[in-house]
Amino acid sequence: MIAKLTGTLDDFGPDWAIIDVNGVGYLVQASAKTLSHLGIRGDKVVVHTEMQVSETDMRLIGFASSGERAWFRLLTAVQGVGSKVALAILSALSVEELQRACAGGDSAMVARANGVGPKLASRIVNELKDKAGGIAPIVTGPGAAPIEGLGAVPEGSVSADAVSALQNLGFKPATASIAVAAAVKELGDDAGLNDVVRVALKRAAG
Incomplete structure (x- = not known):
């Protein structure tokens, strides 16, 4: 499965982008x-991805952060929320706003x-309310609070992706951060x- 793309922004539209990775264009x-x-055409970009495969379609969904991808996975697990609706929500709200909501x-x-109508919005909030505190996004960049045990973590780094992976498996942010740091x-x-991730899982589970 393709989990991340690092390349050049070749083209983009209202809801898509083409990332050129060593001459191969990924839609x-x-x-x-x-x-x-992502910026402008020609910029170097890093995109976290999720591949969706069905009987009639195969598509790659791109995200600016692993935190956004984690929320996409949670949203699409809610009945009635497909990838189109999940992306519409992530277009309207930042990860931080969605978590607070x-x-x-x-x-x-x-x-x-x-x-997203009132009924579907209520279902999303009710189903994800208990999970919202466990997938706090990794905040990076100027003014970002350091993650316990790791200090400032560059987005897209191995440490950041490992913390996100553990959180997606159900570990609390602090537990995941300490285990990855170790x-x-x-x-x-x-x-x-x-x-x-393998070593961090052993430490977190222990």
Whole structure:
């Protein structure tokens, strides 16, 4: 499965972008917020991806952060929410706003997204309310609060992806961060994602 693309922004439209990776153009569907984050044609970009395969279609969904991808997976697990609706929600709300809406039971905020009525918004908030606190997005960049045990984590780095992976498996942000920090310390800064996740899982589960 394709989990991440690093390449050049070749072209883009209202809900898609083409990422050129060593001469191969990958078409990815994306939210408006992700597309605005990518920049202009010719810029180097890193896109986290989710592949969806059905009997009649195969598509690649792109995200500016692993946190946005985690929310996409949660949203599409709710009955009545397909990839189109999930991307509409992620276009209307930032990850932080979506998290606050679900944690606070604010279905009206979720209903701001195109194609999301009050009934569906209430279902989304009710089903994701208990999960909202467990997938806090990794905040990076100037002024970002450091993650416990890791300090400032560059978005797209092995540490950031490993923390996200553990959180997607149900570990709390603090537990995931401490376990990844210990794994990186044990394996070294050049360790690959799979190795870091494997060692971090042992520490988190222990």
